[in-house]
Amino acid sequence: MPISGHVSDHDRFISRRRCTGESNREIRRQLRTEAGPLMPSAGTYLQQILEAGLLVAACRAVDGVHCVRGTVDGQVHVIVKAGLSRHRIGLQVTDEALDHLLSAILPMQIDDEPYGVMGLRPSPARGHLDLVLREGGRTALARLHGVTRARWQQARDFVRDTRSPAIPFWESSPRETHIAEAGFTHLRELYPMGLMSEVLRRYLLLKSADWIDMHTVGDAAKVRWCRGPAATDVAAQLADPVCGIADLDVCPEPLSTSVERVVLKLPHRGRPRHGRQRA
Numbered sequence: 001m002p003i004s005g006h007v008s009d010h011d012r013f014i015s016r017r018r019c020t021g022e023s024n025r026e027i028r029r030q031l032r033t034e035a036g037p038l039m040p041s042a043g044t045y046l047q048q049i050l051e052a053g054l055l056v057a058a059c060r061a062v063d064g065v066h067c068v069r070g071t072v073d074g075q076v077h078v079i080v081k082a083g084l085s086r087h088r089i090g091l092q093v094t095d096e097a098l099d100h101l102l103s104a105i106l107p108m109q110i111d112d113e114p115y116g117v118m119g120l121r122p123s124p125a126r127g128h129l130d131l132v133l134r135e136g137g138r139t140a141l142a143r144l145h146g147v148t149r150a151r152w153q154q155a156r157d158f159v160r161d162t163r164s165p166a167i168p169f170w171e172s173s174p175r176e177t178h179i180a181e182a183g184f185t186h187l188r189e190l191y192p193m194g195l196m197s198e199v200l201r202r203y204l205l206l207k208s209a210d211w212i213d214m215h216t217v218g219d220a221a222k223v224r225w226c227r228g229p230a231a232t233d234v235a236a237q238l239a240d241p242v243c244g245i246a247d248l249d250v251c252p253e254p255l256s257t258s259v260e261r262v263v264l265k266l267p268h269r270g271r272p273r274h275g276r277q278r279a
Helices: 009-020 024-033 045-069 095-105 149-162 185-190 193-200 231-238
Strands: 079-084 088-093 108-110 113-115 120-124 128-135 138-145 211-217 220-226 249-252 259-265
Touching: 009 024, 009 079, 009 231, 024 079, 045 088, 045 095, 045 128, 045 138, 045 193, 045 211, 088 095, 095 149, 120 149, 193 211, 193 220, 193 259, 231 249, 231 259
Parallel strands: 088 138
Antiparallel strands: 079 088, 108 113, 120 128, 128 138, 211 220, 220 259, 249 259
């Protein structure tokens, strides 16, 4: 049920932790660093694009895990924690799903069709992998915590092997956008990037589900999952004034005894301004 009246910091933090898996300490640190609401939204359109792509990749990773397992039974955990900021997002991705998520988000061309987030480039470090999207002097960032250089090399080899033959823009043009890659960026306008970004930032609301799927129809996002919470409960949390999505139109649609769905839509909004960022 939506929370009304006075809400203590303790209860507010519980609401955010339910969406992200963060600790109280991590939430307090972010709120001290950045002025703004309890649940920060992506501060730029470029950050929204990156996060929307991560949501799609997380859903496709489920299919990859099912394929490797040879069954659709059992839980598939992809994202187990999200750390929020206006200028970036930090994620913990399960080892089982990592290869498949990267295969879905790294930009490439296969049979004249684009795959992944155009302009995205991987930047490995000792204890994490940064996914960096640069465009017009602006930067968007997602940090995958716990991905070592050695683990990145394994994932890179997996993407090379499973996505061949392909034009891997992320590898063939590491420091600049490939001319063919730039030609696909207009397709971004077909998707509700802001809404998809908001859903990613609340991904952990569905952590008890066996799997999570999402597709878009026009300006709407249809999020579907197997088992886990009831669609009515998820709809109530997404509309909650504390950690829900502002101005959201949400319709719960139970599909069967085990599969649930919510249909989400936001009023048309202008893009967030491209402010100064620190990546």
